[in-house]
Amino acid sequence: MRYLLFLCLFILFLANTVQGQATEPEALLRQMEERLYGDTAMIRLAMVVGTRRGERRMEMDSYSSGRDRNFIKITYPAKDRGITFLKIENGLWQYVPRIEKIIKIPAAMMLQSWMGSDFSNDDLIRESLLSRDYHSRLITEDETTWTLELTAHPEAPVVWGRLVLILAREYLLPLKVDYYDENNQLIRTLEYSGFSQMGGRIYPSRWLMTPREAGQEGRWTRIDVLAAAFDIEIPADLFSKQALQRLSR
Amino acid sequence: MFIDLAWKNIFHQPRRSLVTVLLLLTATAILIFAGAFMEGSHQQMIRSAVEIYPGYLQITGVGYQDEPGVDRLIFDLAAVNHVLEEMADVAVFSSRYESFVLLASDHQALGALLVGIEPAREAQLSRLQQSLIRGQYLSDDDQNQIYLGRELAEKLKVDVGSSLAFVGSGVDASFAADRLQVKGIFQTGLFGFDSSSCFVNRAYLEPLMALANTASHVIVLPRHLEKTRELTALISRHLPPDLEAQSWQQTMAGLVEAMAVDSIFGYLTLGVLFLVILFVITIYTLLAIMARTREIGILRAIGSSQGQIFTLLFLEGIILTLTGVLPGGLLGGAFAWYFQENPISMNAWDEQFKQYNLAVSALPALFSWAQILRDMVIMTLMALTAMLIPLFRVTRLRPTEAMRHV
Numbered sequence: 001m002r003y004l005l006f007l008c009l010f011i012l013f014l015a016n017t018v019q020g021q022a023t024e025p026e027a028l029l030r031q032m033e034e035r036l037y038g039d040t041a042m043i044r045l046a047m048v049v050g051t052r053r054g055e056r057r058m059e060m061d062s063y064s065s066g067r068d069r070n071f072i073k074i075t076y077p078a079k080d081r082g083i084t085f086l087k088i089e090n091g092l093w094q095y096v097p098r099i100e101k102i103i104k105i106p107a108a109m110m111l112q113s114w115m116g117s118d119f120s121n122d123d124l125i126r127e128s129l130l131s132r133d134y135h136s137r138l139i140t141e142d143e144t145t146w147t148l149e150l151t152a153h154p155e156a157p158v159v160w161g162r163l164v165l166i167l168a169r170e171y172l173l174p175l176k177v178d179y180y181d182e183n184n185q186l187i188r189t190l191e192y193s194g195f196s197q198m199g200g201r202i203y204p205s206r207w208l209m210t211p212r213e214a215g216q217e218g219r220w221t222r223i224d225v226l227a228a229a230f231d232i233e234i235p236a237d238l239f240s241k242q243a244l245q246r247l248s249r
Numbered sequence: 250m251f252i253d254l255a256w257k258n259i260f261h262q263p264r265r266s267l268v269t270v271l272l273l274l275t276a277t278a279i280l281i282f283a284g285a286f287m288e289g290s291h292q293q294m295i296r297s298a299v300e301i302y303p304g305y306l307q308i309t310g311v312g313y314q315d316e317p318g319v320d321r322l323i324f325d326l327a328a329v330n331h332v333l334e335e336m337a338d339v340a341v342f343s344s345r346y347e348s349f350v351l352l353a354s355d356h357q358a359l360g361a362l363l364v365g366i367e368p369a370r371e372a373q374l375s376r377l378q379q380s381l382i383r384g385q386y387l388s389d390d391d392q393n394q395i396y397l398g399r400e401l402a403e404k405l406k407v408d409v410g411s412s413l414a415f416v417g418s419g420v421d422a423s424f425a426a427d428r429l430q431v432k433g434i435f436q437t438g439l440f441g442f443d444s445s446s447c448f449v450n451r452a453y454l455e456p457l458m459a460l461a462n463t464a465s466h467v468i469v470l471p472r473h474l475e476k477t478r479e480l481t482a483l484i485s486r487h488l489p490p491d492l493e494a495q496s497w498q499q500t501m502a503g504l505v506e507a508m509a510v511d512s513i514f515g516y517l518t519l520g521v522l523f524l525v526i527l528f529v530i531t532i533y534t535l536l537a538i539m540a541r542t543r544e545i546g547i548l549r550a551i552g553s554s555q556g557q558i559f560t561l562l563f564l565e566g567i568i569l570t571l572t573g574v575l576p577g578g579l580l581g582g583a584f585a586w587y588f589q590e591n592p593i594s595m596n597a598w599d600e601q602f603k604q605y606n607l608a609v610s611a612l613p614a615l616f617s618w619a620q621i622l623r624d625m626v627i628m629t630l631m632a633l634t635a636m637l638i639p640l641f642r643v644t645r646l647r648p649t650e651a652m653r654h655v
Binding site (some may be wrong): 049101103216 | 312349
C-alpha cells in the first residue's frame with residue numbers, strides 16, 4: 001500500500017515537472033503573448049514609416065484589454081491628431097474628426113496598409129491572437145533561443161500560411177517573426193529589440209517590420225515604444241464606439 | 250472547244266451542277282461573313298476596352314503595372330509633360346493619380362479606386378465623360394465633388410447630391426480624408442470598373458494627398474492610332490530610366506490574346522463545317538463522274554487522250570467552283586458591309602458580356618477586300634482539291650473497261 005501511494009505521488013510529481021518546464025510550444029506561445037500584451041496595457045508609441053523617399057513619424061496612445069479589445073488614438077502629427085481606432089474581437093472601427101464619421105473597416109479592406117505603414121488592418125486584429133489561430137511546433141532550440149514554427153489551423157481565417165518565431169529564452173519574448181504566405185514565400189519580417197524595463201517588466205522598445213517581397217526594397221516601419229504600463233485599470237467604456245468620438249478631442 | 254464541251258456537260262446535269270454551285274456559294278458567303286464578323290467584333294471589343302479607361306498609351310513608373318506602390322510613381326510629372334508637349338504625334342495627354350481608399354456613405358463603407366484626374370483633358374482621352382448617366386461630369390474647378398460608377402453608387406446607396414466620405418493615404422503615407430458630394434454617376438458597361446471606381450478633380454486632391462508634381466499614370470492619345478507602337482518606342486527613348494511607356498497591346502495583352510484564341514476556335518469550327526461541305530462536293534463529283542464512266546470510255550476509244558479528258562473534267566470543275574465562289578464572295582462581302590454599317594445589337598447578351606467584363610452594346614462586322622479575296626481563293630482551292638480525287642480515279646480507267654461500265 002505504501003509503495004502504491006509512493007508510486008502515485010511519483011507519477012504526480014513527474015506530471016507536474018513536465019508541465020512546469022513550459023517547453024511545450026503552445027505554452028511558450030501563450031506565455032509570450034501574456035508578457036507582450038498583459039491583461040491590460042497602456043502603451044505610448046511612435047511609428048516611423050520609411051520609404052526610399054523619406055520617413056514619416058506618427059505618435060499614438062494604445063490601450064488594450066485582454067487580447068480582443070484595443071483602442072488607439074493618434075496624437076501626432078497635428079494634422080492627424082484625434083483619429084481613433086477601436087478593435088473589438090474581429091471588428092475594426094475608425095473615427096476621423098475631419099469627416100466626423102465612425103467607419104467600420106470592411107472585411108475586403110483588412111489587408112490594406114494601416115495608416116500608410118507596413119502593418120495591415122488585419123495585423124491590428126490578429127497579431128495578439130497567434131496562439132488561438134496557429135498550431136505551434138518547436139523546430140530548434142539553443143542556449144538562448146527557441147524557434148517555433150506556427151502553422152494556421154485549417155479553419156482559422158488568417159492570412160499567413162506559416163510563421164517562424166524566434167523566442168528569447170531569457171525574457172520569453174519574441175526576437176524575430178518571419179511571415180510566409182500559402183506558397184511558403186517569405187513576405188515580411190518583424191524584429192523586436194531594445195529590451196528594457198518598462199511598466200514593471202522587460203519589454204521590447206523597438207519593433208521593426210521589413211517587407212521582403214521584390215519591389216519593396218527600402219521600405220520599413222518601426223515602432224518605438226515610448227512608455228508602457230501593464231495590468232492597470234482601464235475603464236471598460238473606453239472600448240465602445242461612443243468613445244471613438246468622445247476621446248478623439 | 251473544251252470550254253464549250255464543259256458548259257454542255259454542266260447543263261446536261263443541271264441538278265448536280267446547281268447543288269454544287271449552291272453549296273459553294275453558301276459556304277463562301279458563310280466563311281466571308283463569319284470571318285468579317287469575328288474580326289469586326291474583336292476589334293470593337295478591344296477598342297471599347299481600350300477607350301473606356303486604360304487608353305492607347307500609358308506612362309508609369311517601371312513595374313507599376315505589375316505591382317502598384319507609392320515607390321513606383323511618377324515623381325517628376327513636369328518633366329514627362331515637357332517631353333510630351335514637344336512631340337508632334339501626341340494628340341493629347343493627361344495625368345491620373347490612382348489610390349485605393351475607403352468610401353463611406355451613411356449606409357455602407359466600401360473599398361474603392363479613387364482617381365484624381367484632369368477633367369477637361371481626361372474627357373478627350375477616355376469615355377468617362379460620355380458614360381455620364383446622371384448629374385454632371387467633373388470640371389477643372391471642382392473641389393470635393395465625386396464622379397461615381399453606377400454599381401458603386403448603388404452599393405453605397407447614394408445618388409447625385411448625396412454626401413460621402415473617403416479615407417485613404419497620401420503619397421507621403423500621410424492620412425487623407427474628407428467629405429465629398431456626388432456630382433455625377435457614370436456607367437461604362439464594364440461591370441468591374443463601374444462597381445469599384447470613382448473620380449475627383451486632381452487639383453482638389455493634390456494638397457490632401459501630397460500629390461504635387463506626382464502621378465501614377467500619364468495617358469497619351471496618339472495622333473495616329475495605328476502608329477501607337479512607334480510612338481511608344483519614341484516616348485520610351487525620352488523618358489528617365491525609372492519610367493516606362495506601354496502601348497495598349499502591352500497593357501491589354503490578356504484581352505488581345507483572348508481575342509486571338511477566340512478567332513482560332515472560330516476558324517476551327519468553320520473548318521469542321523467546311524470539311525463536311527467539301528466531303529459532300531467530293532461525293533457529288535464522284536457520283537456524277539462515275540455516271541459518265543461509259544461516256545468517258547467512248548471518248549477514250551475514239552482517240553481522246555487521258556490529258557484531254559482530265560482537262561475537260563477539270564474545266565467543268567473550275568466553272569462550277571467559280572460560279573459558286575464568285576457570287577458567294579459577293580454575297581458574303583455584301584453581308585459584311587451591311588453589318589459593318591448596321592452593327593448587330595447585343596443587348597440580349599448583356600449579362601454574358603458583363604461576366605467577361607466587356608462593354609459592347611452592338612458588334613459590327615469588318616468589311617475588308619483583302620479578307621474577301623483571301624477567303625475566295627481558299628474556297629476555290631479547297632473545292633478544286635475536293636474534285637481532284639474522283640477525277641484522277643476516272644481518268645485512270647482503261648477504255649475497254651470503261652465502255653463495259655453500265
